[in-house]
Amino acid sequence: MxxxxxxxxxxxxxxxxxxxxxxxxxxxxxxxxxxxxxxxxxxxxxxxxxxxxxxxxxxxxxxxxxxxxxxxxxxxxxxxxxxxxxxVLTPAEFAQITPGMTVDEVRRRLGKPMKTMSFALKGETEWDWRWNDGGTRPMIFTAVFGGDGRVLRTASVEEIPQGGR
Incomplete structure (x- = not known):
């Protein structure tokens, strides 16, 4: 079926x-x-x-x-x-991920990410972790690394289900 x-x-x-x-x-x-x-x-x-x-x-x-x-x-x-x-996938831990941290420092704090994506033209790599905001909303935390392997920026957004809403 x-x-x-x-x-x-x-x-x-x-x-x-x-x-x-x-x-x-x-x-x-x-x-x-x-x-x-x-x-x-x-x-x-x-x-x-x-x-x-x-x-x-x-x-x-x-x-x-x-x-x-x-x-x-x-x-x-x-x-x-x-x-x-x-x-470790909590807002308090995410707040500790700051620009300049290395990939090893981030991995040490948050564990292995759900997904990694590289963007060669931008010279950036994104690591994503799935987490829950304490309610029913699935969330994604992203750390963006530059070519030197250091955090450039981070963000948390609501996860959008496959195929949209």
Whole structure:
């Protein structure tokens, strides 16, 4: 049976909601200061990337893009226990992305983007992340990088569904 555009959108939304529900269950099973690296890996799997922190801590990047609207950074302290779990696709984090930051600095704060696009004639590359404004509006945060790999500007806009409104 053929599925129309809206039917496919409903199925995709249910899949994203299911992913979010799984994450909420996984998060509820972890405790800051108590859960170990093994606990985190058993709930979330292998991280997309591991970032070394000062003092021997490490931060695990768990990407939920392109279908999801969150990215998690989970910090494991030098004692092997979880010291922080943050959802980083938020207005407060976006406000920290400022002109002059490098691609690595942005990736470190927000995780892997949903999509990257290069515009050779302009000498610019755009990275997009899907996020939710806390209501029902799906949003896109964009960081625009110049040819030197540094942020030129950023913006957040409402995501327009495929095929328009």
């Amino acid at each position: 053929a599925m129309g555009r809206w039917g496919a959108a409903v199925v995709a939304a249910m899949a994203v909601a299911g992913l979010g529900g799984c994450d909420l269950q996984r998060i509820s099973e972890l405790q800051v200061g108590t859960s170990t690296e093994a606990d985190v890996r058993s709930r979330f799997g292998e991280p997309e990337r591991v970032w070394d922190e000062p003092g021997g801590a490490r931060t695990f990047e768990y990407n939920r893009q392109p279908a999801g609207a969150v990215n998690y950074m989970i910090t494991i302290g030098p004692d092997g226990r979880m010291s922080a779990l943050r959802q």
